Amino acid sequence: MLVAAFTALVSAGVLAGGAAGLFLHLLLPERHLTKETRDVVHLATGMLSVLAALVLGLLIATARDSLSSADRSVRDFSAILIQAEQGLRVYGPEAAPARDVLRHYTHAAFSQRWTRDDRDILDAASPTGTTLEQLRLAVLSLQPASDVQRWLREQILTQNDRLLSLRWQMLEQQDLPFQPVFVVLLTCWLFFIFTGFGFMAPRNAAVCVAFGVCAVAVGGAMFLILEMETPFTGIIQVSRQPLAIALAHMER
Template identity: 35%
Template sequence: MYHLSIAVVVFACVFGSALFGLFLHSLLPEDHLSDESVNVIKLTIGLIGTMAAIVLGLLISSAKSSFDTANAAVVRDATDIILLDRTLAQYGPETQDLRALLKQSVVTGVQKITSTDAGQVASMRSPEELRRGENIQRKLAELPPHSEEQHRLQARAIQISGEVLAMRELALLQAAGSTPIPLVITLVLWLCIIFGSFGLFTSPNTTVTTTFFLGAVSTSIAIFLILEMNTPLGGIIAVSLAPLREALTILGQ
């Protein structure tokens, strides 16, 4: 809802600027709308439009990269969790408690991520959650291997658990969001200037107003998508947790 509210504010600013430009059109003296003045303003607006297009492209690219990184981290995490569980299963029956603890940890993580409470996702970055993951690693290190094969499986399990924690932290860091707010504000300001100039040199009519409305909707949707993809573990546009759910069906077997 937070991102949707920002998108609504962006729409109001951009569309309001276009309407303000239409209003100013009827107030400006004729010499302000001469061919010479219009040409100079068009050149300036063209420069601003180019900068806005570049910044918008950079923000979309950055958001898509963050989303893809978080998605890859979830898939990798699910794969490593399955490998860790199977490694423990090969170790022997003495790892049953550890396997149950691992499964419970995954269940809790999925429940928190899929909850509508943003505080639940934020709590996954708490020191308590980090210590819970380290507790599994500590229990792995405390296993008493009775053969060379068990010793090899123990070392492998510790290595995989470290990779699981690393992928988990990577996904959570991506979920925190990395959109530069000053850059977004600057982009919205440029868009307001551009739409305001469009209205400034246009006589008001229904077709023009509708076009401005659709343009403002499109820009606000673009900002909304950027903000959503930069928080890939929450919101309307979120990475799929299907790999983790699939992993849950395999754990403990």
């Protein structure tokens, strides 16, 4: 809902700016429509266009970093799941209950969506959110009979701590990380930019179509940015393929 609202706001700002420029051209007297006036408007519009491009580039870079960071977190999470399962397998039959807990968590993480209503599989309040704590207790209950088992037990506990840390990190990455003021500021600049375009443009259907195409294009760009900023919800999400690989490794 928030992504759609911001996308509509940006598109509306572009259309409103173009319409305001065309309407302003009709209202102003002829002495305000001289070549010198158009040159000043052109320079001001160019300056605002550069500023808007810088802000848009900043938003794109931030969104890309957010998506890449979330993807790395999921891949690291899956790799540690595999390492923990391998350690439990090497430990011996005594670790079978802990392996079952780990397999259950991995299956739940892969089978469910990242979010389902208000119950997130990464949330500590959800059933799957407590599974890693159950894994810790299962590993702590192991009684090592050799130095190798003792070392494996410590390694698995360390990996469990890392899994807990990554889970909370992914949970925090679900929130919209940037301030809405950037979108509002960009919308204002786009409004004034297209007001300048409309002021200098002839009043015909081709210009109106061009403004409409620009509104859709800019709105689409903002939609993609906001989708990348929320990597666990919406249309653009991080891949769950690493979890599928981890689950396949555990079930073979």
